[in-house]
Amino acid sequence: MMQKKKYLFLIVILLSMAFPTFAATKQENRVNDAMDVIVDLIKIPEQSIPPILLSKAYAVAVIPNVTKIGLLIGGHSGKGVIVVRQQDNSWSNPAFISLYGISLGIQLGAQSIDTILVFKSPKGVTELANGKLTLGADVSITIGPIGRRTAASTDINFLSEVYSYSKTRGLFAGLSFEGSNITMDRKSNSVYYGSSSMTPELIFSSSGNIAPASANNFVQILTSQTHQLPIAPKVDDN
Secondary structure, three states, rough: OOOHHHHHHHHHHHHHHHHHHHHHHHHOOOHHHHHHHHHHHHHHHHHOOOOOHHHHHOOOEEEEEEOOOOOOOOEEEEEEEEEEEEEOOOOOOOEEEEEEOOOEEEOOOOOEEEEEEEEEEEHHHHHHHHHHEEEOEEEEEOOOOOOOOHHHHHOOOOOOOOEHHHHEEOOEEOOOOOOOOOOOHHHHHHHHHHOOOHHHHHHHHHOHHOHHHHHHHHHHHHHHHOOOOOOOOOOOOO
């Protein structure tokens, strides 16, 4: 009996040791999936986010595999990461986020959608860091234009605060995320960075040395698409 209890105790200890590793791997996979979305976007420049919009970006959120499902009333949800631009024009460490919402009208059944949100100002990121951001209520959101020549061929002033890009089966789906909510995934942030004190503000302001290799790889891929772009305009604090 005592021997059996000893084995059960050892199993519990081993499982408790293995769980953090499993959880960390889950977060790593999410960052790698986000990196794949960026890489996929690069493949066809003519169907990509206009460079001039990226040059104005304060933050970029990447949410792979947003699940959209329903008939008359549908819902969508997904988990991803967000990075913000630093004073030196570099990108911050990624923070984990969750997206969810409800949509009305005829749905197309189950879909898996890769989504990128381009934030032009700190406003939405501040709301997100403080608890929850509602797209279309806290900040304006518009389906983003595509193509490197977009700004040259059309009169676009990029007046919206957030621009959304969604792709399914390799094609831009043009789906609206107005009314969707985004929250910080604080548990994933704690697991990934190995500290429960890792607030969004600390993640965004900390050196890349504190981040796992997958975070640095993601930032490098995003930087490769923006390093030749002009410095983002100064943020209006008002």
